[in-house]
Amino acid sequence: MRFQYLLEQAMINLRRNVLVVFSAVVAVFVMLTLVFGTIVLRWSIDQDIGRWDDNVRVIAFLSDDVSLEDVDAIQADIQQWEEVEAVVYFSKAEALVEFRELFADQQSLIDVVEEDPSVLPASLRIAPVQASDYSTITNRLFVIPGIREVSAADEAIDALVARSSRLRAFAFWIVIVLGAAAVVLIANTIRIAIFARRDELSIMKLVGAGNWFVRIPFFLEGITEGVLGAMLAVALVWGVRGSIAELFSTAIDPGALSVPAEFMIRQAMLVLGFGAGTGLLGSAFGMWGFLRD
Amino acid sequence: MIRVQDVSKVYDGGTVAVRDVTLEILKGEFVFLVGPSGSGKSTLIRLMLRQELPTDGKIWVAGKLITELPGWKVPLLRRSIGTVFQDFKLLPSKTVFENVAFALEVIGRPRHVIRNQVPQVLNLVGLGTKADRLPNQLSGGEQQRVSIARAFVNRPLILLADEPTGNLDPATSVGIMRLLDRINRTGTTVVMATHDNAIVDAMRRRVVALERGRIVRDQSRGAYEPPVEGDL
Numbered sequence: 001m002r003f004q005y006l007l008e009q010a011m012i013n014l015r016r017n018v019l020v021v022f023s024a025v026v027a028v029f030v031m032l033t034l035v036f037g038t039i040v041l042r043w044s045i046d047q048d049i050g051r052w053d054d055n056v057r058v059i060a061f062l063s064d065d066v067s068l069e070d071v072d073a074i075q076a077d078i079q080q081w082e083e084v085e086a087v088v089y090f091s092k093a094e095a096l097v098e099f100r101e102l103f104a105d106q107q108s109l110i111d112v113v114e115e116d117p118s119v120l121p122a123s124l125r126i127a128p129v130q131a132s133d134y135s136t137i138t139n140r141l142f143v144i145p146g147i148r149e150v151s152a153a154d155e156a157i158d159a160l161v162a163r164s165s166r167l168r169a170f171a172f173w174i175v176i177v178l179g180a181a182a183v184v185l186i187a188n189t190i191r192i193a194i195f196a197r198r199d200e201l202s203i204m205k206l207v208g209a210g211n212w213f214v215r216i217p218f219f220l221e222g223i224t225e226g227v228l229g230a231m232l233a234v235a236l237v238w239g240v241r242g243s244i245a246e247l248f249s250t251a252i253d254p255g256a257l258s259v260p261a262e263f264m265i266r267q268a269m270l271v272l273g274f275g276a277g278t279g280l281l282g283s284a285f286g287m288w289g290f291l292r293d
Numbered sequence: 294m295i296r297v298q299d300v301s302k303v304y305d306g307g308t309v310a311v312r313d314v315t316l317e318i319l320k321g322e323f324v325f326l327v328g329p330s331g332s333g334k335s336t337l338i339r340l341m342l343r344q345e346l347p348t349d350g351k352i353w354v355a356g357k358l359i360t361e362l363p364g365w366k367v368p369l370l371r372r373s374i375g376t377v378f379q380d381f382k383l384l385p386s387k388t389v390f391e392n393v394a395f396a397l398e399v400i401g402r403p404r405h406v407i408r409n410q411v412p413q414v415l416n417l418v419g420l421g422t423k424a425d426r427l428p429n430q431l432s433g434g435e436q437q438r439v440s441i442a443r444a445f446v447n448r449p450l451i452l453l454a455d456e457p458t459g460n461l462d463p464a465t466s467v468g469i470m471r472l473l474d475r476i477n478r479t480g481t482t483v484v485m486a487t488h489d490n491a492i493v494d495a496m497r498r499r500v501v502a503l504e505r506g507r508i509v510r511d512q513s514r515g516a517y518e519p520p521v522e523g524d525l
Contacts, residue, residue, distance in 0.1 A: 002401050005398065199382070199384060200384055200395075202382070203382055203384065203395065203396075204395075204399045205368075205371070206342075206371060206376050206382075207371065207372070207376075207395075207396040207399060207400065207443070207447070208368045208369065208370070208371030208372035208373075208374075208400055208447075209368060209399035209400055210365075210368045210400070210401075211364070211365060211368060213368075213399060213400075213401065214399075
């Protein structure tokens, strides 16, 4: 009965100042939409970088004079590097097969390599643990004797990684600013509610209502505002999550990139918790220095 | 029941409201605090309620040293004290019943207790038939009865009244005083600040007179004005 009573009081507060409450909820909504949107976007980008992970990122071309035993030794050595996920030996014959597939419509090029097999060397194809590790691997490969040339598919990954971390830094600051605004707006609704009920509160204090009995409705009010804003943010981002995933995708078929529901639910819980936390903080600020005896 | 020892209260800015006051009020007593405006009556009541802390001195209420009471225990102290003010302090949007029930609700009394006790106390103050009225549908005297009902519904040990008849005409005031007297007879200690000399003279109870923050007279069965020499 007591909790129900306190909740009722919080709801009365919310109804009494619909407009101010609305502005606080909108602030939380905008902030958390950005937070949640960024989380989903980051997931998409990571997923995109992850696709490259499956592929070989660094290719070490071997000199023709390296013996097969030496190749085995080099391969075993590289395999032990901690940046390296997998090393695959790619023979001259395999390279030729691949070349034929890639340039099937350009017979003149195929004629050239078939005439001089030294044009297509054997290679070690290396998959890094993380896509961004390619440069370390490239640098280490250069000093190994028997490796003629190193090539890495770096630019696309670099751009993606940079975009992803720039995005995170940008979102971080926007969220800080919007978060502060949301806290202040919630604090404001609490102050207004306290002011509107000042007579009631002074009587409550006089007849010996407990401090928490007086405070809890205001905390509940703030938390409700925060959670309401968070729910709107979750609903919006949930609705457009497909479009967000497509936004920065370099995948050939972005439509196939669907954000898994399990991931969404877990992150949505976090966002709701964050909303509740914002509300709690706002109410605490709003009550600061008030509601003393 | 109440013990005030060497208490002074200096407000920010240097106004001395209470100066070196020592006072003992026993259980079941009825005490008038009299004196002109600004003599320190209200401050003394606020100190007993721990709405303020003294600059100096100690105060015991109901056996507790309230000047050193931690903040979270203050609500418990207040539950043993009922308060009545000149301006009634009723909530205009609540009915008579709700105003009285409010005092029990906010200290977490269960509903059946509220349903039981509120009509009882409303009968005691003579408003049993007006439970559904709003405060602005009542006369000043009736409103003050509601506020007394609210102060008494929790059966406090002490009733502090700050100018309870200040807004009422003399005839109505007599009714209020009868009510306070009745409450006092149940064993409740009553401390009432007033400058209504007719009432003090009619009741003939203990009178503590204050002037510029000092106690200048403490007389049992006293009158508002100090007795003239040779007068008895």
